[in-house]
Amino acid sequence: MSELVIEATGLRKEFRTRRGTRVAVADLDLAVPAGGVHGFLGPNGSGKTTTIRMLLGLARATAGRMQLLGHDVPRLLPAVADRVGAVVESPKFSPNFTGRQNLTLLARSIGAPTTRVDAAVETVGLSGRDRDRYKSYSLGMKQRLAIAATLLKDPDLLILDEPTNGLDPAGIREIRETIRDLGESGVTVLLSSHILAEVQQVCTSATIIGQGRLLASGRVDELVGTSTxxxxxxxxxxxxxxxxxxxxxxxxxxxxxxxxxxxxxxxxxxxxxxxxxxxxxxxRDLEAVFLELTAGTELGGDR
CATH class of the missing domain: 3.30.70 (Alpha-Beta Plaits)
Known part of the structure; x- marks a missing residue:
């Protein structure tokens, strides 16, 4: 069995509302093997973002156990923080600074060698545009700069929550190629997305959830199955x-x-x-499997 870089068992998150308790994540088991790109898929309201926020210590789990890179989180999150990169919300960059200046300032603030700026810029395909002002960047370039920022720590695990939201087809293709290259370079990527055609092109394995519950998990070719x-x-x-x-x-x-x-x-x-x-x-493609498994689980609201 492959080493697991993310492992969650019985993960549960409840919110108290005026109408009572709402369950966002219901006793979810999640296993992400080392290496490659793992898709984390589910309709709107299925609990993807809530799960990611719990893994990163941004939300407290009601119940369950979580591990990142073999360490219990959130208790031991500081021990692995330098090995985990994440793009969960739109990062704040200075609009009047260039992409390179933003990355250089960030590298200094986290104690990372500035030599990693060159590697990060090249990895995300911003060479030649890194000296342009951030405010001139397209949305796709801004997303690539956000990914570059996470690479300054040289992470073993990268968590991306809907990185292609709002992008045009060209931007989606750019991010897809960046994610594929990262997975092939040895970084494990957890990719939360609803664009199934894109996911199938870059993911080696996937987990599908609905209403906060595990519906299916495994290698993409196994989930799709053989044709009859x-x-x-x-x-x-x-x-x-x-x-x-x-x-x-x-x-x-x-x-x-x-x-x-x-x-x-x-x-x-x-x-x-x-x-x-x-x-x-x-x-069958991954979208057909996804629609079959998640029929009737669209909730809206939290992702």
Missing amino acids: AYRVGAPDPAAARRVLSDAGFAVTDELVVETDRPAAVTEALGGAGIWLTELTPVR
């Missing part, structure tokens, strides 16, 4: 559908066949004199 459906192409789709139905196959109107024996599809159609022009697997 195939899209069929034929010169006469109606005839092909009729032949396959008569042969006992479940066939959709779009000529998608449910089977674990694609050779039998070829055999049935070939026997009727119908020759395939296409037989391709239809694979």
